[in-house]
Amino acid sequence: MGGFPHLKAIAVFQLRFTSINAEVVHGIPSKQRKLAEGDIIGIDCGAIVDGYYGDHAITFAVGSIREEAQHLIDTTSEALSVGIAQAKIGNYLSDISHAIQGFAEQRCYSVVKVFVGHGIGTALHEEPQVPNFGPPRRGPRLRVGMVLALEPMVNVGTADVRILQDNWTVVTADGRLSAHFEHTITVAEYGGIILSQL
Numbered sequence: 001m002g003g004f005p006h007l008k009a010i011a012v013f014q015l016r017f018t019s020i021n022a023e024v025v026h027g028i029p030s031k032q033r034k035l036a037e038g039d040i041i042g043i044d045c046g047a048i049v050d051g052y053y054g055d056h057a058i059t060f061a062v063g064s065i066r067e068e069a070q071h072l073i074d075t076t077s078e079a080l081s082v083g084i085a086q087a088k089i090g091n092y093l094s095d096i097s098h099a100i101q102g103f104a105e106q107r108c109y110s111v112v113k114v115f116v117g118h119g120i121g122t123a124l125h126e127e128p129q130v131p132n133f134g135p136p137r138r139g140p141r142l143r144v145g146m147v148l149a150l151e152p153m154v155n156v157g158t159a160d161v162r163i164l165q166d167n168w169t170v171v172t173a174d175g176r177l178s179a180h181f182e183h184t185i186t187v188a189e190y191g192g193i194i195l196s197q198l
Helices: 068-084 091-106
Strands: 012-020 024-027 040-049 051-059 117-120 126-128 149-152 153-154 161-163 170-172 179-181 185-186
Touching: 012 149, 024 040, 024 153, 024 179, 040 068, 040 179, 051 068, 068 091, 068 149, 068 153, 068 179, 068 185, 091 126, 091 149, 126 149
Parallel strands: none
Antiparallel strands: 012 024, 012 040, 024 170, 040 051, 051 185, 117 126, 117 149, 149 185, 153 179, 161 170
């Protein structure tokens, strides 16, 4: 987390999940799994500084990847940016959701609806929930000081997902690619300020 030089505590970083190809979220890191040229991998990690949580995810290409995979990564990253731009004082929470969904669907992708972003602070997951879909101008009005973790999960095919036998890893129902990006942001006058920038 950056932008706060007055924080003196050492950050505790946590690598939580590594989600490969059709894994949407919650992929479990393993020494037995080998990445291959053409894979994509979502890395979800966080930090704790002075008792406050940060949450961040990014999807990477492994070597040279297909154009379809690169387009998915780029679209998901841009959908997050579009959502962050809506995190401004006076907007509604669902203005963020609507912007993310609209951007992804205009590019013929689907957004996962059973997992959402969230408020974040002294706990990793706090209210309010921040869906990546829905109509605009709903939910609470955004105000200065609100801190949210926005995290679009975008699929090439269906929005439907299923959970593997480990009861944790979430995959696309049709086995097609998924990408995941996340930033912890705070609401500001002209759009969200990113707190989890690499």
